[in-house]
Amino acid sequence: MATVAAHEFLSPGWIRAVKQIRDELELGVQETDLGVRANVTIVDAPFEVPVVLGHLDTNSGTLILDEGHLGDADFGIEMPYSLAYEIFVERDPAAVVPVLLGGQVKLTGDSSMILLLADAILVADLSDGPAQGLGSTTSEMVKRIDAITLR
Numbered sequence: 001m002a003t004v005a006a007h008e009f010l011s012p013g014w015i016r017a018v019k020q021i022r023d024e025l026e027l028g029v030q031e032t033d034l035g036v037r038a039n040v041t042i043v044d045a046p047f048e049v050p051v052v053l054g055h056l057d058t059n060s061g062t063l064i065l066d067e068g069h070l071g072d073a074d075f076g077i078e079m080p081y082s083l084a085y086e087i088f089v090e091r092d093p094a095a096v097v098p099v100l101l102g103g104q105v106k107l108t109g110d111s112s113m114i115l116l117l118a119d120a121i122l123v124a125d126l127s128d129g130p131a132q133g134l135g136s137t138t139s140e141m142v143k144r145i146d147a148i149t150l151r
Contacts, residue, residue, distance in 0.1 A: 009085050010081070018065055022141065038077060
């Protein structure tokens with residue numbers, strides 16, 4: 001079995017590896033009940049540039065992660081790096097609601113959509129199949145991203 005290089009979450013190497021995973025999977029377009037576009041801003045990142053700008057988009061039926069902000073996002077979320085790690089890497093469902101209610105994140109736009117994403121992606125057990133409302137490639141992509149994420 002080939003050894004997979006692990007990268008620190010949101011580091012430049014991690015971002016390149018995620019793009020490679022996305023390209024390898026040839027995600028295409030799948031039906032979805034969950035079309036959400038969100039801009040994500042991570043502050044206090046432990047890198048030379050401490051602010052990471054990215055976005056996620058589920059309109060194609062799978063989870064697309066990429067750099068930069070979208071001009072037509074449904075909502076925006078800003079949070080510290082440590083919190084992003086806890087939510088996106090550890091995917092601790094118990095952490096989601098206190099974070100939203102505790103003022104640790106800044107939300108703009110239609111922030112009600114974050115609950116849809118939390119239910120579909122963060123809370124779902126992706127080892128048992130696709131995230132709710134997203135195509136089957138999402139589960140494979142998340143497994144591969146987990147494999148390249150340094151813990």
